[in-house]
Amino acid sequence: MNDFAGRTALVTGGGSGIGLATARLLAERGARVAVLDLDPTGVPEPLVGVRADVTDEASVTSAVAEVLERFGGLDVLVNNAGIGAAGTVEANGLDEWWRVLDVNLLGLVRVTRAALPALRGSDAAAIVNVCSIVATAGLPDRALYSASKGAVLSLTRAMAVDHVGEGIRVNCVNPGTVDTPWIGRLLRAADDPGAELAALQARQPTGRLVTMDEVAQTIAYLASPHAASVTGTDVAVDGGMSGL
Numbered sequence: 355m356n357d358f359a360g361r362t363a364l365v366t367g368g369g370s371g372i373g374l375a376t377a378r379l380l381a382e383r384g385a386r387v388a389v390l391d392l393d394p395t396g397v398p399e400p401l402v403g404v405r406a407d408v409t410d411e412a413s414v415t416s417a418v419a420e421v422l423e424r425f426g427g428l429d430v431l432v433n434n435a436g437i438g439a440a441g442t443v444e445a446n447g448l449d450e451w452w453r454v455l456d457v458n459l460l461g462l463v464r465v466t467r468a469a470l471p472a473l474r475g476s477d478a479a480a481i482v483n484v485c486s487i488v489a490t491a492g493l494p495d496r497a498l499y500s501a502s503k504g505a506v507l508s509l510t511r512a513m514a515v516d517h518v519g520e521g522i523r524v525n526c527v528n529p530g531t532v533d534t535p536w537i538g539r540l541l542r543a544a545d546d547p548g549a550e551l552a553a554l555q556a557r558q559p560t561g562r563l564v565t566m567d568e569v570a571q572t573i574a575y576l577a578s579p580h581a582a583s584v585t586g587t588d589v590a591v592d593g594g595m596s597g598l
């Protein structure tokens with residue numbers, strides 16, 4: 355499939371995991387793709403790596419400007435950069451609440467604000483936000499992370515309504531537990547990594563973790579012309595967690 359031929363895309367947090375898988379897939383399907391990340395050094399050709407911290411407005415503005423100068427426009431924005439946090443509502447101090455919201459919610463806002471003028475110039479503009487199944491299902495010990503992703507889901511719908519008249523579609527994907535370096539780190543930190551992995555697998559009715567490619571394929575669909583009538587919605591890629 356070459357359905358992104360002539361298109362340009364920017365993927366935040368594309369130096370690893372779901373973001374990198376998505377950037378690679380969009381490039382395979384013909385797009386010129388830039389990856390914005392804290393550490394874009396390992397990003398393979400032909401992806402264009404730009405260093406930025408989504409919590410720093412100046413660094414986001416200059417990174418997006420660099421991408422626009424290089425590509426001459428932007429058709430697709432994938433807001434994927436995100437971090438996790440475990441704990442109940444009282445377990446995390448307010449500084450931790452601000453830190454996670456600053457990346458997962460305000461980071462998305464900063465990048466979107468910088469990219470919107472260019473997206474308005476596209477005749478096939480799409481934003482895909484990487485949300486999480488915790489936005490729609492209560493999981494234990496994930497209060498702060500869930501709140502951050504719940505905000506991303508609401509914002510996705512609000513943005514879809516605000517920008518539909520400008521021809522910009524906005525959707526999000528809600529992954530279950532995905533086999534990424536993030537989950538690798540979580541397992542390594544567990545007392546019993548084998549038992550932790552088994553518990554994560556058992557939580558999903560399919561009995562296994564979601565693959566990065568499965569999420570990337572869904573993001574690519576939502577960003578593609580095949581989804582031209584799809585806006586303001588969320589697609590779960592969660593092994594049946596929310597539906598069964």
Ligand code: NAI
Pocket residue numbers: 366367368369370371372373390391392393406407408409434435436437438457461484485486487528529530531532533534535536537
């Ligand atoms: P990952 O940790 O493998 O990759 C995240 C990337 O984001 C890294 O390259 C990191 O450098 C970058 N990043 C983090 N903070 C940043 C910042 N301030 N500025 C710029 N870049 C930054 O994580 P993974 O698993 O690929 O997660 C990606 C997204 O998917 C996140 O938004 C996460 O919440 C979401 N997600 C992940 C799930 C999972 O099970 N792995 C499940 C549901 C959602």
